[in-house]
Amino acid sequence: MSLELIGFSVSHAGKPMFAPITLRVAAGGVAVVMGPSGVGKSTLLDGIGGHLAHGFLAQGRVLIADRDVTALPAETRRIGVMFQDALLFPHLSVGDNLAFGLTPTLRGRSQRRAAVEAALAQAGLAGMYLRDPATLSGGQRARAALMRTLLAEPQALLLDEPFSKLDASLRAEMRQFVFDHARARGIAVLMVTHDPEDATAAGGIVVEL
Numbered sequence: 001m002s003l004e005l006i007g008f009s010v011s012h013a014g015k016p017m018f019a020p021i022t023l024r025v026a027a028g029g030v031a032v033v034m035g036p037s038g039v040g041k042s043t044l045l046d047g048i049g050g051h052l053a054h055g056f057l058a059q060g061r062v063l064i065a066d067r068d069v070t071a072l073p074a075e076t077r078r079i080g081v082m083f084q085d086a087l088l089f090p091h092l093s094v095g096d097n098l099a100f101g102l103t104p105t106l107r108g109r110s111q112r113r114a115a116v117e118a119a120l121a122q123a124g125l126a127g128m129y130l131r132d133p134a135t136l137s138g139g140q141r142a143r144a145a146l147m148r149t150l151l152a153e154p155q156a157l158l159l160d161e162p163f164s165k166l167d168a169s170l171r172a173e174m175r176q177f178v179f180d181h182a183r184a185r186g187i188a189v190l191m192v193t194h195d196p197e198d199a200t201a202a203g204g205i206v207v208e209l
Ligand SMILES: Nc1ncnc2c1ncn2[C@@H]1O[C@H](COP(=O)(O)OP(=O)(O)OP(=O)(O)O)[C@@H](O)[C@H]1O
Pocket: 035, 036, 037, 038, 039, 040, 041, 042, 043, 044, 053
């Protein structure tokens, strides 16, 4: 599902933080947002997702799968978000963490369990439903967090430096993992990053703030 911005910006105290952005990310495609620290990259994602803090105001339009979601609350935009500190809840098992992401439309205990088991298998975490998140490696945790986000069946995915704490080889692996899943599901991805390799991997579609 595509993600489209039309003249989109965010203002703070009446002043636009960055020039209006017009951009279309195709279904299954990836674009990257880069720019210096403090320029408003995270705020841009907050604006697209509908999570702006008090005092920030969005301008322009956001379309997800060609549906104008600009006026909708965050919960109904069908946009998944994953941050740098995509923490798993430490008091829940790995599987229950993933179950937390499940769309509420999926009812029935065994159905929900099966959906989580399938997602764990796709993330290379088969058999780890009952594991304590603290016993997972960094890469396993990142894959679990991504799966939790995908279980909500988002139509677009916003990533805010999601893998910056992982080492270089793991980062490349996770990037591929995300891109592959997004492509297979037709989810448009917009990723904030400082890593030029992310931009190259995204096919060079870069928004500079
Ligand atoms: N809740 C808030 N209240 C007031 N100002 C804020 C708030 N959140 C962010 N800001 C300010 O808005 C500006 C943009 O912040 P933002 O986090 O979007 O930048 P960024 O480009 O993502 O930076 P970085 O690369 O360092 O993460 C900064 O000057 C920041 O201090």
